[in-house]
Amino acid sequence: MTHPANRIMTIGAQKRLEVLQSLDTLGAGFTLASHDMDIRGAGNLLGDEQSGHIKEVGVELYQQMLEEAVAAARDGGAEDAQDEGALSPQINVGATVLIPETYVEDLNLRMALYRRIADLDSKSEIEGFAAELIDRFGPIPTEVDQLLSVIEIKIACMAAGISKIDAGPKGITVSFHRDRFANPGGLVEFISKQKVTAKLRPDHKLVYLARIDSVERRLKVVKQLALGISKVAQKAKQAA
Incomplete structure (x- = not known):
């Protein structure tokens, strides 16, 4: 990616680059979608007041598009990002x-938590993760x-x-x-x-x-x- 030398990068753009640089594992699409909404704001997901690209394509399709974009970037475009068998x-x-953000203020920490959530694969793991959240951050919202x-x-x-x-x-x-x-x-x-x-x-x-x-x-x-x-x-x- 390139950036004009005479322009100052916005805080939002810097945060997006930090998130993109850290995404190279399974479940990265979920993490990226969540953090893009964290950084940019998604509007009211349950109502009519939505913002950005989500307003145009809807939440689920937007998340799917982000997943495919991350997969394509990770694989270098060599394979179709959407595997029919997956x-x-x-x-x-x-x-x-x-x-x-009111529950976990630090963006990098939220990103790490999203990664862990994406890796949960059993009810017992979910319960253990929830107990950890309560211990570290207080009652779960x-x-x-x-x-x-x-x-x-x-x-x-x-x-x-x-x-x-x-x-x-x-x-x-x-x-x-x-x-x-x-x-x-x-x-x-x-x-x-x-x-x-x-x-x-x-x-x-x-x-x-x-x-x-x-x-x-x-x-x-x-x-x-x-x-x-x-x-x-x-x-x-x-x-x-």
Whole structure:
């Protein structure tokens, strides 16, 4: 990158360069997306007042674009940044998920915490990390609590072969990786036992109809659903 000699670099630009220089590991896209929002501000993620590129493309697509840009830069453009076989679940529940500056003021420390969050791969690790946050910084704010809930949901989705979950006030839509599921018969049985209306659509998406107005309730229901589907998938793997 180049910079005119007669211009002074802004503080925001300096922070972005510091973040970019430090990103060279798995999960860097998540870290970069989070810190870009930290530095620039993303507006109201749950409302209409959004800013910058997020306003144009939406939060999830913006994060995906950042992930792909980091992957392309790391690989030197030699390979397609989006591997068709890779599974990186997207969770859309309308929740604000970040580490607020008011909770952890230092940017570099927040960046280090985001990296650690990206590496969490079990419920016990998430609980241990949460306990550490409380010990170091005090009670966990809602945004961080929701972030850790989303990470737990993503872990369950990885085990279940779920590529995307969209949840709103009227229900949930679950998309499976490559439109396949490891245990179709078990999934049909699982759906039949749900207390609410749940069905598989012709496009292989699972639709779960329920009134879920609050974000807190939505996260809880999505987590239960993802964990339930992951158990069904694991039964097929154990039988194989």
